[in-house]
Amino acid sequence: MKHVKPVLLSLTFGLPLLVWGVSLGSAVSAQSAADQMPAGPGKDITVATCTKCHSITNITGQHKDRDGWTATITKMVGYGATGSDEDFQAILDYVTKNYGLDSAGAAAPAAAAAHKIAVNTEPAAQLVTDLGLTDDESKALVAYRDKNGNFKTIDDLKKVPGIDATKFDAHAADLQF
Structure with missing residues (x-):
């Protein structure tokens, strides 16, 4: 019980500082990306x-x-x-x-390489934008990924029912597993 008070104090002050630091870091990296535009x-x-x-x-x-x-x-x-x-x-x-x-x-090759499509982590809405999928297709992809685990190859992506495999082929160079 004597350690409860220091733990609570560290949570009271430490956690908000940690959250602030993470959000500040995100804001700084977003700002630096915007500064390069x-x-x-x-x-x-x-x-x-x-x-x-x-x-x-x-x-x-x-x-x-x-x-x-x-x-x-x-x-x-x-x-x-x-x-x-x-x-x-x-x-x-x-x-x-x-x-x-x-x-x-x-x-420029650097521009093309700058945006990889992280098929194992991107949310459905981002997959719509990045892969040109419909809302239903992107939801099916995420559901398949959640059920079966991460994709390892483009052939794994092509196993998702109801998605035209040519959509994956069109972005093959940009896919990140």
């Missing part, structure tokens, strides 16, 4: 809007044409992203200019 109209609203739900590297690691980014933004709005039409237009213009197929980083 090109300056320009739409950057601030892109960072503010998109980092509410996921890491900014979900954007910086991809390169899509205008239609691809439009589809991604529409999907994110469907998931609950909020903003005005003007905000989403500014985001679309920014990401298309800086992370489009014709942008400077699109052809």
Whole structure:
């Protein structure tokens, strides 16, 4: 019993400090990723809007044409992203200019390698974005993973019922097991 008080004190002060430190570390790494993004109209609203739900590297690691980014933004709005039409237009213009197929980083190998698809840890919503799966397909993949364990190869992914295997083939170089 004499050790209870010091333990409680350490939990009272130590745990909040630990949580604060972890969140500060996340904020610093997110901020440093945002600092590396090109300056320009739409950057601030892109960072503010998109980092509410996921890491900014979900954007910086991809390169899509205008239609691809439009589809991604529409999907994110469907998931609950909020903003005005003007905000989403500014985001679309920014990401298309800086992370489009014709942008400077699109052809760079480092840009392609920057975003691996962690098929054993990503949540269903992220798999929709990264693999181009439907909501039902991504939920089926996560359920299969939860039931059968981690995927070790692309062939393991192809065992998930109800998903077109060509979707995995299209991202084979980006899959991380």
